[in-house]
Amino acid sequence: MTERKTLYAAHAALIESVLTELVAEGTLPAGTSFANVTLEPPRDASHGDLATNAAMVLAKPAGLNPRELAEAITGKLAAHPGITSSDIAGPGFINLRLAPQAWLDELAAIAAMGGDYGRSAMGGDKVVNIEYVSANPTGPMHMGHCRGAVVGDALAGLLEFAGHRVTKEYYVNDAGAQVDVLARSVHLRYREALGETVVIPEGLYPGEYLKPVGETLAAEFGDRYAAAPEAEWLPLFRTRAVAAMMDMIREDLATLGIKHDLFSSEAELQASGKVDAAEQWLRDHDLVYDGVLEAPKGKAPPEDWEPVQLPLFRSTKFGDDQDRPIKKSNGAWTYFGADLAYHFQKAQSADALVDIWGADHAGTVKRIKAAVAALTSADGATAKPFEVKLVQMVQLMKGGQPFKMSKRSGNFVTLADVVEMVGKDVVRFTMLTRKPDAQMDFDFDKVVEASKDNPVFYVQYAHARIRSSLRKAAEMGITPSDAAVDRLGPEEHALIARAAQFPREIEAAARAREPHRIAFYLYDLAADLHSYWNLGNDRPEKRFIVEQDSALTAARLFLASAIGQVIRNGLAVLGVEAVESM
Template structure:
């Protein structure tokens, strides 16, 4: 059930009838007609822009259209009033029973309430985390992991066929540095003193890897030149790091469908095939680039390169794909990787990158546009930095990783549910402050607690009702008479519940899972406000002593709130709380 969508259908049907009567001209496009909550709830329950968007193409005054439309809408029993405001906005108030049916729909549909078929089964690849396999995930990766996972769940909830994917960056020089670092720990495991130099990784997390290598090969590599062990240790170390990363992701409740190795692109013809695909389209050429902005001529050495004509697909400059020595640039395997995604038949691609990849967006979008002939959209979402605090002061934990604070450090401090929810309390491209004290505090200012507390309060009501012999099973609540839910505080909760299906579709369409977190906080606020008013107005309490029928109606409303909170938290990857400790 989507009440906003239902009323929009009523609006467009009324406009069509107005065309048939000659009030409106034929040939009007209703695609931009919306029905949404008004900015000021005092203006009504819903507002439509129909008159404003149709006035110019219809050659009419907006107010004339609005008044004619209002007269039609109020003839429908679902609409109590339709008032024209300003130049032609139309504010609607619905009959109370329309809101009451929302609670019944939530109870009847359960976890599927708000689920949408908007995606029509489109296959979407969401690539996220994709950290270099050189160590445990850090706090920055945590935000990308949570955002990507919640986005994947949101797309699934809106009818898409989603693949969660991790791109293993195991084809570059950093894995050679990892191998050398593990070799030092391997020597250390044999009792030798070692020094971490030349950029090697000093983190303690490599100690067990070095010991595991010793257990596997004994002293076979001790004192041997690098050429004898680099490849073998690189493979061993990469797999050890991926096991560590998988364990880190599991701590956060993240499970990937696909792990794709960059190394698999080399020596298999995949890069060549991708570049040949672009060459066949006339997009690969030999040329010389202009000096980068800010470079003086004497700092610039022009040289002919093999270039991808990315400017033909929206980029600012063309991009090198081959070095002067004939080796591929870092961009070439990325092109090949996305070529592979296109070849796998995905209808849309989403990449979740850290903020430091901002300069990478246009070139990658250009590549996918070229590879798919513009048929497969690529959305790149950047996640900004996370700053850690405790009681408002910058917080530094033990850096067992050597140079950074890990995902596991954060989760060990506050748990996966708090970590995940808080990571979604800001839009992905906005900086995020993570205060360990505040995210655990039990107050309205802590969104995690506030939403969980609302869910726990509902379950407290259910337990007390059951103890009082009041039926709280779904069939009993569906049979309740909800016509008694007429108080403004109760209607406010019902109206917020009605926004859920609409909110889900907007969040899914914009790829913004933080909207779900914001909505849950607002729903919790309406529920807590109703609960608190019950202290002063006994008629608003969920349990009415001696009146099981009225109690069941109020419990139906409360349980509908729990249904939506549970569904929303499920999208965010958070387990709903049934009691607070």
Template sequence: MPAPDTLYAQFTAKISAALTALEKEGHLPPGTPHANVSVEPPRDPSHGDLATNAAMVLAKPAKTNPRALAELIVGKLADDPLITSTEIAGPGFINLRLARQVWLGELEAIAARGTDYGRSTMGHGRSVNVEYVSANPTGPMHMGHCRGAVVGDALASLLEFGGHEVTREYYVNDAGAQVQTLARSAHLRYREALGEDIGEIPEGFYPGPYLIPVGKALAEEFGDTYQGAPESEWLDLFRTRAVAAMMEMIRGDLALLGIRHDVFASEAELQAAGKPEEAEKWLRQHDLVYDGELEKPKGKTPEDWEAVELPLFRSTRFGDDQDRPIKKSDGSWTYFGADLAYHMQKAESSDELIDIWGADHAGTVKRIKAAVEALSEGKGEPVPFDVKLVQMVQLLRGGEPVKMSKRSGNFITIADMVEEVGKDVVRFTMLTRKPEAQMDFDFAKVVEASKDNPVFYVQYAHARIHSTLRKAKAEEGVEPSGDNLGLLGEDEIALIREAAQFPRMVESAAQAREPHRIAFYLYDLAGAFHAYWNAGNDDPQKRIIVAQNAELTAARLFLSCQIGQVLRNGLSVLGVEAVEEL
């Protein structure tokens, strides 16, 4: 439902009341549902302020044609003083033009609701688990993780603002070969800290200098106890210590972006608790796992290939192209098998699951969706599960590719980026394109002071508002006031119309699970404000601060304040600070 006390809530209620009245008169069947009735701006602004599809979607149950039903609905709205005109368009859409006081009332609503303007109850408190980042704990966060981290975090905030209960989760892949390699790499740095010349880091190990302090900490804790000890004595211990150190580093890197997680779920703990076995048992009981042989590889068969019987998940039953093994031939769990159990665990405590993955994982979407659908059937109905794929970001500097990092030696870290351009620039920029679209991040362009830089353009609008407020108080002694809003003209009403879109934009973005829509909207709102401000350059009477007219100035300052409030609310959803000066 629309955010309470906002324009769209008011007129949705008016349309609903008109439909209820028609039910009482027998024009509609009793109890006709209104769920598919929408109230939104028409595609062409020249057609009016609002449009409703009520006659289109309810004509069939009314057993009449849409235009005839539209005539009846328009008749119920004819005496409303807030509607200045109605028009039936095309096959039965109803366009409405609203009185000035509607828009002025919305301006007051923004002021009254403040930081809650745009907040919605549409989520009805449904619990949503959003898993994002989930990078292997083998080193610092780098640019390969950044975009998904920002998209996931902004989506979590958007869903909260839309009325959902959100759990932000990070899945720690601390079981398997990569963390064993991490432990061996940490052992090398441990020996180095003890004074041993370890030479070149062997191929396949993690060479980054970020493991040097880990080695020193291990040396301080254990001395030379494990320097010459067999691997079996220290591997698990060093794995645990190294993973803990890497997760501390990762949390710090994410904090630089303003990102926090509520839950860090451990793959190792999941396996130790027997969750994959539980999942396999349940799936076998429901004929979703069977013992069978994998299909031969497509194309030329490798010489060493041989048929092996493995436990296979019936993912073809759910649209996958082949059944998938949940265990390897040595009895260990496949990544899919462990991931399957992990999602089963999440589905037990959430109404909906959302994963943010890199686009390189596109091939596994079908099978994991199939698994979640199967495993969540025990709740009575499948738990909705969505996977958002995020494309990689190409780093540029003045149009030239950037490859090296001062911290890692072979990649750009998140810390590098934030240090150079700032958290807000990184976050907002990552949301200026759809996540499934390719993106270039040019260090030179993202700090440009130009309209072509969305981060600057939106921030500048907010800073310009505060600069105008300071100037009005210092030079004219005038502060914002809503006492004479009737003095505002059509240019101001047009700006209010743009600001009034925010509540419905929050809802549509939350429903689509697309936080970038908020960034797009903020750019448009900033553009509308800049155009309004710039009009005063050619006509002094269109300036926000009008000499010798304190009442009009106060009203325009009040309007500017509310535009600033909407900008702040939208930026807050994206995790970006609204600066007051640039």
């Protein structure tokens, strides 16, 4: 990465140096933390180019009036040649106006950094484990999995760009009853492949995607297991069926450009004894005890309910509303018990954990967060950071109405079907155009619509317009150049100002674990680009290409090339390709 400070980083460093001077002079007390000081665009662009809350957040520990501290800060900033004015607003906010050269320097920074513009070292090379998708291995990926898959993968790209090392993990739920149901379903398809007429009973998986699995087993084993007792074939068929489903799932995810680094098996986890080890660790730290599970709250217990002693995790110690069993009365692990051990395993090789879950799992967030707090720190006070991001389902629509596609898999719409219809990039970007915990409609007509109301098109079209201008100019023998960038005016500077926000947007989105912020930012940048472009409709002298002025054209193309670079960088973080033409 090119060692060069971007506009916001440079001015944040300037603010910090001013505050450090005030500490040295005794205006601010020694040891004052600047952690809550921010530098951002003012809400109203007419107020200036940058705004800082430094006086507001530091006045109280300094025992000063915020405006009094603001005056001390602005007095020092006034001496900086790159700042043309520093004004105090309201109770103590400071608005800064920058010299035009600041924007031209940022253009040069974008050109110099190229694909690294916006890249950050904020993550400090810390390892973040992101677990996402983790669908039961019982069939192809369907649209119910799509949004979480994209959010998780985009988050991985964002955190890597922000300086983290990321492990992308898929947890294979292959130890529960559903894989036995899968094995029985495959056994029927196996018998069918041998020539038997079969009827798929209710409760088994009817999808035709299991036929090739049955045919493969028939070719390998003949009729050896056709009439054999279930105990003879179930373990084998379960293993083979899960492996086949995971191959299918990997292929489906690949259509979205998603590739996990690690697939962890629940069955292998339990067989390895790691669940037992987690339980013992918790017992050693007095976090699991043998106790009686409380009766269901809010209603009379069922007639057959009776108190049973079970191993209980002290989740109330970490904010849960009751202690939770990690084993059932028959000695089998509860889902919570197995998940607890799985997170214990993940935490051994990561500095922070993030899980992407469907919103239907909201009820288990509190207890698993309590478990991770316990497992990564006996007192929970110094636990490893752990977040659960909930993702709402997606409603498929066409023309504003619920849409039913033909289903090659029997009873659901597959992810591969949707990607085939509209393309990987459309699906990925669309899934990031709303906050993950907000409901989303995926309208097949709207996501391919060529309009401002379609964010995918709007951002891609901005990049395509830029590339078109660069190609046209090249045919005229004009190439981008910074030789005359000082001729760029306020409209161009405003466009650069939006581009300059990209590095801080990356860091803010990474801190919040919210990749959709980058999609929102790209839409705003595209809107500014289109607005600037439209100036040329009525004012030819405002076009990127002014045929009678090659120097100004080269400068504007330099600007256009920089905006295109920022769009490409943002889209790359989200796993979306920037198109050359539309």
